[in-house]
Amino acid sequence: xxxxxxxxxxxxxxxxxxxxxxxxxxxxxxxxxxxxxxxxxxxxxxxxxxxxxxxxxxxxxxxxxxxxxxxxxxxxxxxxxxxxxxxxxxxxxxxxxxxxxxxxxxxxxxxxxxxxxxxxxxxxxxxxxxxxxxxxxxxxxxxxxxxxxxxxxxxxxxxxxxxxxxxxxxxxxxxxxxxxxxxxxxxxxxxxxxxxxxxxxxxxxxxxxxxxxxxxxxxxxxxxxxxxxxxxxxxxxxxxxxxxxxxxxxxxxxxxxxxxxxxxxxxxxxxxxxxxxxxxxxxxxxxxxxxxxxxxxxxxxxxxxxxxxxxxxxxxxxxxxxxxxxxxxxxxxxxxxxxxxxxxxxxxxxxxxxxxxxxxxxxxxxxxxxxxxxxxxxxxxxxx
Amino acid sequence: xxxxxxxxxxxxxxxxxxxxxxxxxxxxxxxxxxxxxxxxxxxxxxxxxxxxxxxxxxxxxxxxxxxxxxxxxxxxxxxxxxxxxxxxxxxxxxxxxxxxxxxxxxxxxxxxxxxxxxxxxxxxxxxxxxxxxxxxxxxxxxxxxxxxxxxxxxxxxxxxxxxxxxxxxxxxxxxxxxxxxxxxxxxxxxxxxxxxxxxxxxxxxxxxxxxxxxxxxxxxxxxxxxxxxxxxxxxxxxxxxxxxxxxxxxxxxxxxxxxxxxxxxxxxxxxxxxxxxxxxxxxxxxxxxxxxxxxxxxxxxxxxxxxxxxxxxxxxxxxxxxxxxxxxxxxxxxxxxxxxxxxxxxxxxxxxxxxxxxxxxxxxxxxxxxxxxxxxxxxxxxxx
Numbered sequence: 001x002x003x004x005x006x007x008x009x010x011x012x013x014x015x016x017x018x019x020x021x022x023x024x025x026x027x028x029x030x031x032x033x034x035x036x037x038x039x040x041x042x043x044x045x046x047x048x049x050x051x052x053x054x055x056x057x058x059x060x061x062x063x064x065x066x067x068x069x070x071x072x073x074x075x076x077x078x079x080x081x082x083x084x085x086x087x088x089x090x091x092x093x094x095x096x097x098x099x100x101x102x103x104x105x106x107x108x109x110x111x112x113x114x115x116x117x118x119x120x121x122x123x124x125x126x127x128x129x130x131x132x133x134x135x136x137x138x139x140x141x142x143x144x145x146x147x148x149x150x151x152x153x154x155x156x157x158x159x160x161x162x163x164x165x166x167x168x169x170x171x172x173x174x175x176x177x178x179x180x181x182x183x184x185x186x187x188x189x190x191x192x193x194x195x196x197x198x199x200x201x202x203x204x205x206x207x208x209x210x211x212x213x214x215x216x217x218x219x220x221x222x223x224x225x226x227x228x229x230x231x232x233x234x235x236x237x238x239x240x241x242x243x244x245x246x247x248x249x250x251x252x253x254x255x256x257x258x259x260x261x262x263x264x265x266x267x268x269x270x271x272x273x274x275x276x277x278x279x280x281x282x283x284x285x286x287x288x289x290x291x292x293x294x295x296x297x298x299x300x301x302x303x304x305x306x307x308x309x310x311x312x313x314x315x316x317x318x319x320x321x322x323x324x325x326x327x328x329x330x331x332x333x334x335x336x337x338x339x340x341x342x343x344x345x346x347x348x349x350x351x352x353x354x355x356x357x358x359x360x361x362x363x364x365x366x367x368x369x370x371x372x373x374x375x376x377x378x379x380x381x382x383x384x
Numbered sequence: 385x386x387x388x389x390x391x392x393x394x395x396x397x398x399x400x401x402x403x404x405x406x407x408x409x410x411x412x413x414x415x416x417x418x419x420x421x422x423x424x425x426x427x428x429x430x431x432x433x434x435x436x437x438x439x440x441x442x443x444x445x446x447x448x449x450x451x452x453x454x455x456x457x458x459x460x461x462x463x464x465x466x467x468x469x470x471x472x473x474x475x476x477x478x479x480x481x482x483x484x485x486x487x488x489x490x491x492x493x494x495x496x497x498x499x500x501x502x503x504x505x506x507x508x509x510x511x512x513x514x515x516x517x518x519x520x521x522x523x524x525x526x527x528x529x530x531x532x533x534x535x536x537x538x539x540x541x542x543x544x545x546x547x548x549x550x551x552x553x554x555x556x557x558x559x560x561x562x563x564x565x566x567x568x569x570x571x572x573x574x575x576x577x578x579x580x581x582x583x584x585x586x587x588x589x590x591x592x593x594x595x596x597x598x599x600x601x602x603x604x605x606x607x608x609x610x611x612x613x614x615x616x617x618x619x620x621x622x623x624x625x626x627x628x629x630x631x632x633x634x635x636x637x638x639x640x641x642x643x644x645x646x647x648x649x650x651x652x653x654x655x656x657x658x659x660x661x662x663x664x665x666x667x668x669x670x671x672x673x674x675x676x677x678x679x680x681x682x683x684x685x686x687x688x689x690x691x692x693x694x695x696x697x698x699x700x701x702x703x704x705x706x707x708x709x710x711x712x713x714x715x716x717x718x719x720x721x722x723x724x725x726x727x728x729x730x731x732x733x734x735x736x737x738x739x740x741x742x743x744x745x746x747x748x749x750x751x752x753x754x755x756x757x758x759x760x761x762x763x764x765x766x767x768x
Contacts, residue, residue, distance in 0.1 A: 030641035130641040190625040190649040194617045197650045198610060200643070201657075202586060205606040222589040226582060230614065233578045238711065241574040247680060255678055257414035257514040259584070259670060263677065265574040266581045273585075286643060293647065294639055296631060324708065327622065 009078055010044040010086050010093050013069035015109055017041070018146050026138040029294075032129035035118060039143050040065045040109025041101035044085060045093035047149070052381055054149045055091055055374075056140065056176075057081065057100040058157035058164040061231070061288050062280060064108035067100040068093075083363040090367035096153065096374070103164075104139040105131035105288060107281035114215065114281040126212035131287050133160070133295045137167040144175070153377055156180035156370070158359030159326065160288070163295045166334070170297065173312040178377040180370060182318040183359040185330035186297040186304055186337070192325060195234055196289035199227030203282045212283045224282040225273030232272045237322040237355030241265060304337035311338070314380075315345040316373040318366060320358035346373070393462055394428040394470050394477050397453035399493055401425070402530050410522040413678075416513035419502055423527050424449045424493025425485035428469060429477035431533070436765055438533045439475055439758075440524065440560075441465065441484040442541035442548040445615070445672050446664060448492035451484040452477075467747040474751035480537065480758070487548075488523040489515035489672060491665035498599065498665045510596035515671050517544070517679045521551045528559070537761055540564035540754070542743030543710065544672070547679045550718070554681065557696040562761040564754060566702040567743040569714035570681040570688055570721070576709060579618055580673035583611030587666045596667045608666040609657030616656050621706040621739030625649060688721035695722070698764075699729040700757040702750060704742035730757065 020026070020037045027033050042065045047054060057067050059080065068085035070078050079100075085091040091098050102110035105128065113128035144152060155168045155176050162184025169179045185192075203209055206223030214220060236244070245265035249255075261267050298304040315338055319331035328349045335347035350365045352358040359366070404410070404421045411417050426449045431438060441451050443464065452469035454462055463484075468474045475482050486494035489512065497512035528536060539552045539560055546568020553563045569576075587593055590607030598604060620628070629649040633639075645651050682688040699722055703715035712733045719731035734749045736742040743750070 030639075126643070130643075187631065189622060190629045190631060190647065191617065191620075191622045193631070193647050194613075194625065194649050194653055197647075197653060198614050198617070201610050201613065202589075204643070205590070205610060207591060226585050226589060226610070229578075229585065230582050233575065233582065236575075238573060238575045238708075241578065245574045247571065247574060247577070247683075255414075259510070259514075259588070259674065263574065263577050263581075265578050269578055269581060290643065299631075324622075 008086060008089075009082060010069035012073065013042055013044060013066070013071065013079075015040050015042050015065050015071075017109060018143055020139070020142045024142065026135065026142065028129045028135050029132040030130045034111065034129065037104065037111045037139060038109070038115070039101050039139055041099060041143055042066055042079075044068050044098040045096050047097040047147075051149050052151065052153060053096045054144075054147070054152050055096045055098050056144065056152050056155045056168075057085065057091065057098055058140065058155060058161040059100065059103065060157065060159035060161045061292070062276070063161070064106065065100050065102040065110075066108075068098070081360070084366065090363060090370050091156070092371075099144070099147065101140055101143050103136045103288070105136070105284065105291065107284040110139070112281070113212070113283040113287055123215040125215065125283060128283070128287065131291045133163045133167050133291055134171065136291065137164050137171060140164070140168075141172060141175070150175070151381075152176045153381065154178040154180055154374060156182065158182035159184060159356065160292055163292065166297060169311050169313045169315070170307055173310050176313045177381055178314045178316065178373065180316045180318065180373065181331075181334070182366070183320055183323050183326050183356055185326045186334050187330075188292050188295050189330070193293045195230065196293055199230055200286050200289060202226035202230075203285060209282060214282070219277070220282045221277040224277050224280065224285060227285055228276040229269040229273040232269055234325045235355060235357040237324065237353060239322055239353040240355050240357075243353065304333065305340040308338050308341050308343060311343055314377065315343065316369060317345060317347045318359070318369060319347075319349050320352045320354065320356070320362070321349060322353050323356045323358060325356040392470060392473075393466060394453035396457065397426055397428065397450070397455065397463075399424050399426050399449050399455075401493060402527055404523070404526045408526065410519065410526065412513045412519050413516040414514045418495065418513065421488065421495045421523060422493070422499070423485050423523055425483060425527055426450060426463075428452050428482040429480050431481040431531075435533050436535065436537065437480045438528075438531070438536050439480045439482050440528065440536050440539045440552075441469065441475065441482055442524065442539060442545040443484065443487065444541070444543035444545045445676070446660070447545070448490065449484050449486040449494075450492075452482070465744070468750065474747060474754050475540070476755075483528070483531065485524055485527055487520045487672070489520070489668065489675065491668040494523070496665070497596070497667040497671055507599040509599070509667060512667070512671065515675045517547045517551050517675055518555065520675065521548050521555055524548070524552075525556060525559070534559070535765075536560045537765065538562040538564055538758060540566065542566035543568060543740065544676055546710075547676065550681060553695050553697045553699070554691055557694050560697045561765055562698045562700065562757065564700045564702065564757065565715075565718065566750070567704055567707050567710050567740055569710045570718050571714075572676050572679050573714070577677045579614065580677055583614055584670050584673060586610035586614075587669060593666060596670075598666070603661070604666045605661040608661050608664065608669060611669055612660040613653040613657040616653055618709045619739060619741045621708065621737060623706055623737040624739050624741075627737065688717065689724040692722050692725050692727060695725075695727055698761065699727065700753060701729065701731045702743070702753060703731075703733050704736045704738065704740070704746070705733060706737050707740045707742060709740040
């Protein structure tokens with residue numbers, strides 16, 4: 001039964017860790033450094049002899065290094081992109097070596113605000129340096145160096161993962177042949193900043209947050225759950241919520257005329273919010289949303305086309321029709337800027353009612369686009 | 385100077401109150417009754433001899449009876465729809481008698497959860513009956529009866545006001561000649577229910593909420609401010625936020641790499657959230673959003689066209705292109721149902737980047753549509 005379960009999967013996998021040696025440590029955009037940074041990562045498939053078949057997968061806000069497979073035979077759920085990564089899947093582990101690491105500032109094995117500060121022997125809490133998308137990518141680059149990969153075949157990820165993808169293409173132009181940013185943006189919109197700030201306010205207004213110092217006491221679960229509920233709403237669409245929940249009541253036919261959980265959509269959000277508090281750290285939520293807020297690829301150069309001037313990677317940009325968090329026009333803007341400086345770019349708007357979550361759910365449409373793109377990359381890399 | 389200020393306005397006005405005599409009191413949809421309900425209302429312009437020139441204005445979530453003019457010569461701001469109501473304005477007070485009342489369950493003079501329960505001599509708090517849109521309209525009908533108005537020329541309002549407008553047309557078909565629902569829906573979507581529930585959770589998770597019993601202590605301002613911040617986001621649009629705030633930082637050029645208020649959009653939301661706590665009651669926010677959640681005109685009949693079967697009023701339905709809280713397709717659905725049962729209906733989608741807030745801001749476009757509609761109504765009423 002378990003074998004059946006694993007059949008279309010990379011099977012049982014384990015998270016490994018790499019610690020960046022202190023002399024090689026990175027300097028954060030904010031100017032700070034940390035003594036040694038641990039990186040949690042997983043790999044699926046084998047590196048070929050030339051080490052030219054590596055694909056780096058980068059995750060979104062609440063993701064982790066566990067992108068595919070199962071950690072134990074009893075795991076109920078596989079990694080977060082298991083429908084896209086595995087034998088004969090989009091990111092085909094018979095063909096490619098897939099690498100995925102938890103982001104800097106994350107709470108899933110890579111150093112972050114819930115990690116122990118070696119100086120105080122207590123969690124960093126709000127003493128952790130503010131992290132940027134570029135900082136996350138600097139750490140990924142250290143991991144790729146450690147793995148002995150000179151040139152990554154492709155970097156891909158959705159949402160905040162897509163931001164890291166773009167940053168890779170800009171910061172390490174000669175280290176990546178192709179990039180696949182999905183459901184993302186080159187510049188976080190004020191709408192997204194605003195939504196992030198509501199989530200942060202919910203956490204920081206929770207008395208249990210206690211200035212971020214809650215690791216030996218009750219954490220700010222109520223605030224974190226509210227932030228997650230709001231997040232979930234932005235990952236869906238008006239249409240998908242109508243399909244999924246409609247106005248159905250939970251376990252009854254008539255209005256109860258009270259303030260208990262009543263509509264199915266409320267019940268879903270309460271569950272998602274509560275479940276999130278069991279697997280995610282509230283301070284991390286603050287840091288990661290702040291990294292997104294700061295993301296603006298045109299900020300330093302004044303124009304996106306200037307930022308992209310030295311890019312060498314080929315681009316496949318994917319957006320989804322019903323995504324209102326990172327609407328297609330934001331992906332089109334990336335494509336426009338790349339074309340302006342004569343870069344190779346394919347832009348594809350996929351039709352989906354799933355909203356922003358489509359990047360996790362629409363594996364068929366994405367697989368069609370991505371497998372062709374990867375094959376072309378391989379052929380061109382062989383020619384070189 | 386003050387006179388100049390008042391020139392295009394109805395001038396100084398006062399809120400009056402009417403108490404529904406106990407034998408005439410309403411029964412709430414939830415089955416409960418209240419001994420005597422006070423209604424806060426204002427009127428602008430004069431009723432004609434036949435009392436055929438009355439227009440009822442109904443307000444949205446955070447509104448009140450003070451729709452136009454100033455309460456004192458020192459008032460900094462006029463009523464909430466002053467750009468639409470006044471001499472020679474859309475709702476022309478030289479021509480019509482405008483009536484606006486605070487909703488049942490509101491906290492601005494009409495009986496609600498912050499009113500004193502005559503039995504306990506303490507505020508009702510969460511002992512107040514759950515209110516529906518229909519209950520609000522029942523109370524408005526009592527006021528209209530008291531004012532001696534047999535037939536209202538038109539009922540108009542936006543957002544939750546629009547829901548009351550629709551309920552008027554359905555519940556009192558022979559009492560209203562025309563209705564103008566703006567930026568509204570006949571059925572609250574699961575997306576809106578979800579957003580309302582996040583706001584409610586923020587309030588109810590605030591320890592100061594205390595089960596709704598906070599009137600003699602510190603109120604749940606933090607929770608209410610978060611609810612209002614989220615509300616404000618939904619009233620704007622991606623486009624209008626980009627125009628209004630962009631990614632501008634407040635008072636500085638560089639990122640501060642901390643968690644203080646940094647972007648202008650954050651500063652705006654903090655201000656709006658905080659200001660709201662000074663003028664609004666947290667329990668009222670719970671009750672009014674719940675009334676919206678329950679609003680579904682097709683629930684009892686099974687189909688909107690059945691609900692509209694006995695409607696006699698003429699309809700002018702207005703929606704705004706960038707409104708994602710009550711998108712145009714929801715207004716079109718009302719128009720479609722009305723046409724199916726051969727009712728007179730005009731539907732107009734106005735182009736605006738202001739999002740849901742457009743109903744408060746786009747006075748020119750709305751005035752053009754509404755003045756024609758009102759003139760036609762007058763002419764037809766004269767014929768009768």
